[in-house]
Amino acid sequence: MNQRIDKITTWLKNESIDVAFVHSSENVFYLSNFMCHPNERLLGLFVFAESDPFLVCPRMEEQAAKDAGWSHKIISYDDVEDPWEMIRTEWKHRSLQEESVIAIEKDVVSYARAEKLQTLSKKVQFRSLDDTLNQLRLVKDAAELEILREAARLADEAIQVGIDHLTEACTEMDVLAAIELAMKKKGVADMSFPTMVLFGEKSALPHGHPGLRRLKKGDLVLFDLGVVWNGYCSDITRTVAFDRISEQQREIYEVVKEAQQAAIDALKPGVRVGDLDRIARNRISKAGYGNCFTHRLGHGLGISVHEFPSVNETNDHLLKEGMVFTIEPGIYVPEAGGVRIEDDVCITEDGAEILTSFTKELVIV
DSSP states (O other): OHHHHHHHHHHHHHTTOOEEEEOSHHHHHHHHSOOOOOTTSOOEEEEESSSOOEEEEEGGGHHHHHHTTOOSEEEEEOTTSOHHHHHHHHHHHTTOOSEEEEEEOTTTOOHHHHHHHHTSSSEEEEEEOHHHHHHHHHBOOHHHHHHHHHHHHHHHHHHHHHHHTOOTTOBHHHHHHHHHHHHHHTTOOEESSOOEEEEGGGGGSTTOOOOSOBOOTTOEEEEEEOEEETTEEOOEEEEEESSOOOHHHHHHHHHHHHHHHHHHHTOSTTOBHHHHHHHHHHHHHHTTOGGGOOSOSEEEOSSSSSEEEEESTTOOOBOOTTBEEEEOOEEEETTTEEEEOBEEEEEOSSSEEEOOOOOOSOOBO
16 A cells, blocks of 8 residues: 555646545545545544655544554544644644645546645645546556456356346346345455346336336346445346347347457457447447447446546557456347346457456346
């Protein structure tokens, strides 16, 4: 963790910035190994160019921060104390200039908290910290990859649990509950996002909501799920058929599978991110379903289930070894249903490692 903070410190010095205020739970975790969801309470990590960092958290979380390995100063507060008064006191000890430059996560820090930061010096200038943190988190180290592999393995298991619980007239919620119970028994405290189990026509909704829809013969079943393991997320989608499958459904499935494989075959360092989306989208468009692929090809994956980069056709960034993201083309046809196939991938020295491994051959339950 200290190496990560050192990189922020070096960046601050190079950019002539006095301090970084890291506010999001995910980025605080990345830099400190301390995960905290404080709700409306203040969580913050102050990293200075010329002095030691300090962490701000609710007093009820202080021991958890220490247990996570944070060895620098902690400013903790209870629900009747103003943490900003304590921060101001600590700020004065740092002998900062009357004019301070503060790097913040512009997409995260609220206007109210930006106003509080402005009270720390007579004059404050803000700079963006977002791109720097995105670039740091973009390339995963060996320890992160080991955790992501285990998160992916558990996601594979969860898909099998879902398939095993498909019976005629069961509801989407029945299957969802079975999946999440099985994961709890494996030690998974949280899913990466609300688990999706969608039957029949509802599978054509890319972000549909599971409910009491009952399973019928001839339905497509779309599973989209992931687990959080040691602070890192997995994300997998598989689509299966129940009892039988129509010719159109089979065609859609094969087109999505081929489109995904074409994008996976192109994975290696130096490839333009946007070209992956173009490769998959062109395959789907040639089959006549271009208007039915309504979202980007994928997204970065790590501490957040959606993080940098966005795998869309306009992204000109180049793939780097250690990047982890999803490849998830889909075709969504009202009434017939939808098919999405999603895997988690990691760029290697000369290609890619596919972290999720559940079969992509058409499964008819």
